[in-house]
Amino acid sequence: xxxxxxxxxxxxxxxxxxxxxxxxxxxxxxxxxxxxxxxxxxxxxxxxxxxxxxxxxxxxxxxxxxxxxxxxxxxxxxxxxxxxxxxxxxxxxxxxxxxxxxxxxxxxxxxxxxxxxxxxxxxxxxxxxxxxxxxxxxxxxxxxxxxxxxxxxxxxxxxxxxxxxxxxxxxxxxxxxxxxxxxxxxxxxxxxxxxxxxxxxxxxxxxxxxxxxxxxxxxxxxxxxxxxxxxxxxxxxxxxxxxxxxxxxxxxxxxxxxxxxxxxxxxxxxxxxxxxxxxxxxxxxxxxxxxxxxxxxxxxxxxxxxxxxxxxxxxxxxxxxxxxxxxxxxxxxxxxxxxxxxxxxxxxxxxxxxxxxxxxxxxxxxxxxxxxxxxxxxxxxxxxxxxxxxxxxxxxxxxxxxxxxxxxxxxxxxxxxxxxxxxxxxxxxxxxxxxxxxxxxxxxxxxxxxxxxxxxxxxxxxxxxxxxxxxxxxxxxxxxxxxxxxxxxxxxxxxxxxxxxxxxxxxxxxxxxxxxxxxxxxxxxxxxxxxxxxxxxxxxxxxxxxxxxxxxxxxxxxxxxxxxxxxxxxxxxxxxxxxxxxxxxxxxxxxxxxxxxxxxxxxxx
Numbered sequence: 001x002x003x004x005x006x007x008x009x010x011x012x013x014x015x016x017x018x019x020x021x022x023x024x025x026x027x028x029x030x031x032x033x034x035x036x037x038x039x040x041x042x043x044x045x046x047x048x049x050x051x052x053x054x055x056x057x058x059x060x061x062x063x064x065x066x067x068x069x070x071x072x073x074x075x076x077x078x079x080x081x082x083x084x085x086x087x088x089x090x091x092x093x094x095x096x097x098x099x100x101x102x103x104x105x106x107x108x109x110x111x112x113x114x115x116x117x118x119x120x121x122x123x124x125x126x127x128x129x130x131x132x133x134x135x136x137x138x139x140x141x142x143x144x145x146x147x148x149x150x151x152x153x154x155x156x157x158x159x160x161x162x163x164x165x166x167x168x169x170x171x172x173x174x175x176x177x178x179x180x181x182x183x184x185x186x187x188x189x190x191x192x193x194x195x196x197x198x199x200x201x202x203x204x205x206x207x208x209x210x211x212x213x214x215x216x217x218x219x220x221x222x223x224x225x226x227x228x229x230x231x232x233x234x235x236x237x238x239x240x241x242x243x244x245x246x247x248x249x250x251x252x253x254x255x256x257x258x259x260x261x262x263x264x265x266x267x268x269x270x271x272x273x274x275x276x277x278x279x280x281x282x283x284x285x286x287x288x289x290x291x292x293x294x295x296x297x298x299x300x301x302x303x304x305x306x307x308x309x310x311x312x313x314x315x316x317x318x319x320x321x322x323x324x325x326x327x328x329x330x331x332x333x334x335x336x337x338x339x340x341x342x343x344x345x346x347x348x349x350x351x352x353x354x355x356x357x358x359x360x361x362x363x364x365x366x367x368x369x370x371x372x373x374x375x376x377x378x379x380x381x382x383x384x385x386x387x388x389x390x391x392x393x394x395x396x397x398x399x400x401x402x403x404x405x406x407x408x409x410x411x412x413x414x415x416x417x418x419x420x421x422x423x424x425x426x427x428x429x430x431x432x433x434x435x436x437x438x439x440x441x442x443x444x445x446x447x448x449x450x451x452x453x454x455x456x457x458x459x460x461x462x463x464x465x466x467x468x469x470x471x472x473x474x475x476x477x478x479x480x481x482x483x484x485x486x487x488x489x490x491x492x493x494x495x496x497x498x499x500x501x502x503x504x505x506x507x508x509x510x511x512x513x514x515x516x517x518x519x520x521x522x523x524x525x526x527x528x529x530x531x532x533x534x535x536x537x538x539x540x541x542x543x544x545x546x547x548x549x550x551x552x553x554x555x556x557x558x559x560x561x562x563x564x565x566x567x568x569x570x571x572x573x574x575x576x577x578x579x580x581x582x583x584x585x586x587x588x589x590x591x592x593x594x595x596x597x598x599x600x601x602x603x604x605x
Contacts, residue, residue, distance in 0.1 A: 062102035067094045068109035083146035085272040085302045086117045113276040144302035148268040151225045151294045152320035153389035167371035172444030177248025182406040185251045188289040189281035192226030193261025194219045196380045205234040209256035212273035223261030224380035230254045231378030233399035246399030250406040278306035282313040291398040292319040293391035295336035311343040316413040318345045318398040320390035322361030340365040349393040356435045366437040370396040419594035449593045457496030463489045463528040480583030487533035487580035490526035501544040509536035533580035536573030556583035566602035574604045
C-alpha cells in the first residue's frame with residue numbers, strides 16, 4: 001500500500017476511535033436538555049488542582065518518536081540540508097524508537113527499509129550535531145546527510161549518430177549470444193530510476209525489485225534512464241523485436257530498484273533510497289551483479305557502508321566512472337563515487353573508433369571501458385533510442401559479468417574482474433592506464449578462457465598425517481585437510497598430457513631439511529613415516545608445450561588458511577615460521593588465461 005495512504009488511514013482510524021470513546025459530555029447533555037444551563041462549581045482545592053495541571057502541561061516533556069508514522073512524510077526535494085540518512089546495524093520495524101528523538105526535533109520522516117530511515121530535523125536543530133550524536137548510538141552503522149546523485153547519462157545527447165547496435169560486435173558479444181545456456185537465472189540488480197516493465201523487449205527478463213520512491217514492489221520509470229540502462233544488459237535476444245542485451249540467450253534477469261526519477265528526464269537519485277536498495281540487493285542470493293550508473297563527487301559515508309556490505313556479500317559491483325572528462329570541466333580527473341570505491345569495477349566509455357569518449361571521466365581508479373557513445377537501447381516509451389554516457393558503459397560490463405557467472409557459477413567477484421581485465425583489448429598506452437583501465441572488454445575471449453577445452457589435465461595426491469596417501473585429485477580440487485590440524489608430509493603430481501608434450505616438476509620445503517631437489521611426473525616430494533611437515537612448495541611445467549600453459553597452485557597454511565595463487569615455479573606457503581601445509585590445489589590453464597583468483601600473497605616469510 002502507498003506510504004501516504006497508510007498514514008492517512010492511520011489518522012482516520014485514530015479519529016474514529018476518539019469519537020467512539022467520547023460521544024457524550026456537555027455538548028451531548030445540552031442536546032438532551034436544551035433548556036438547562038450547566039453550572040460549574042469549583043472549590044479552592046479544585047482551583048489548586050487546575051493550576052497544578054496547567055503548570056504540568058506547560059512543562060511537559062516533548063513526545064518521543066516511537067515510529068516515523070507519528071510525523072509527516074518527508075519531501076526529498078526540499079530541505080536536504082536538514083535531512084539525515086540513518087543505516088542500522090540490524091534490520092527491524094521502527095528502529096527509530098532506539099534513537100531517543102522527539103517530535104520537537106523531527107519534523108518529517110520515512111522508514112525507507114527495515115535498515116534505513118530518513119529523518120528531517122527542524123530548522124532550529126543543528127543537523128551536524130545531531131548526526132554526531134546519532135553516530136554514537138550502538139544500533140547505528142552509519143549516519144549521513146541525504147543528497148541527490150546524478151545518473152551518468154548525457155541529458156541532451158550531442159554525440160548521437162545513426163547506426164546499428166555497434167556495441168555488440170565491438171566487445172565480441174555477437175559471438176557469445178547463443179553460447180551460454182544456464183538453468184538458474186543470474187540476476188543483475190539495477191539501482192536507478194526504475195524500469196518500464198511493459199517494454200516488449202524486456203518482458204520476461206525481469207524479476208521483482210522495489211520502488212523506494214513510491215514505497216511498493218511494483219516499479220515504474222517516469223524518467224527513462226533506468227529502462228535504457230536495463231536494455232543494455234537484458235533486452236530480449238532473437239525475438240525479432242528492436243535490439244538485444246549483452247546477455248544474449250543466457251538466463252539473465254533484471255531486478256529493478258527505483259531510487260529516484262520523479263518526472264521525465266529527471267536525473268537525480270536519493271542517497272537514502274540508493275543505500276536501502278544496495279542493502280536489499282546484497283542479501284538476495286540470486287543477485288550476483290549490481291549496476292550503479294550514477295556518480296557524485298561528495299563524500300557519502302552511508303553509500304560507502306552500503307557498497308561495502310554488497311561487496312562483503314560477494315556481489316560484483318559495477319559503476320559508471322562519470323561524464324566529467326572534458327578538459328574544461330572543473331571535475332575532470334577527479335574521483336567519482338561509488339565508482340572509485342575499493343572493489344567496485346569503474347567503467348569508462350569509448351566511441352566507435354575505440355577512442356575514449358571525450359566526456360568519459362578518467363583517473364587511476366578506472367578499471368575497464370566499454371561502448372558508451374551512441375549505443376542503441378530500450379526507451380521508457382516502449383521504443384528504442386540512442387544514448388550516450390558512462391551510464392551505458394557500466395551496464396554493458398555488468399552484463400558481461402553476469403554472462404561469465406552464467407557460464408561458471410563458481411566464479412567469485414574477484415575472479416570475474418580478473419578474467420575481464422586479462423582478456424581486455426589494451427587501448428591507449430601499453431598496460432593499464434587512467435583513460436581505459438585494463439582496456440575494452442572482449443566478452444568472447446573472456447568466455448573462451450573459462451570454457452576452453454584446449455587444456456591439459458593434472459592429477460595429484462598428498463600424504464597426510466595419521467591418514468597416509470589420499471586418493472588422486474585433479475584440476476583445482478583440494479587435496480589434504482582443512483581445520484583438522486593435520487600436516488601434509490609428501491606430494492606426488494603428474495600431468496594427463498592429452499597429446500601434448502608437457503611434463504611437471506616440483507620441490508617442497510620440509511621441516512628440518514629445507515628445500516629438497518626437484519622431483520618430476522609422479523615422483524614423491526617430501527617425506528612420509530618421519531613426522532616431518534611440508535612448509536612450502538614450488539611447481540613448474542616442462543616439455544616443448546610448456547610455454548603454452550601456466551600452472552597455478554595455492555596452499556592452505558597453518559594460521560593463515562588459504563594463501564593466494566602462485567604461478568610457474570614461484571614459492572607457495574611459508575618459510576622460517578615453522579608452520580605446516582594442510583592442503584593444496586593445482587590448476588593448469590592456457591597461457592595468459594585469467595588466474596583462478598588473487599595472486600597477491602602466495603608466500604609468507
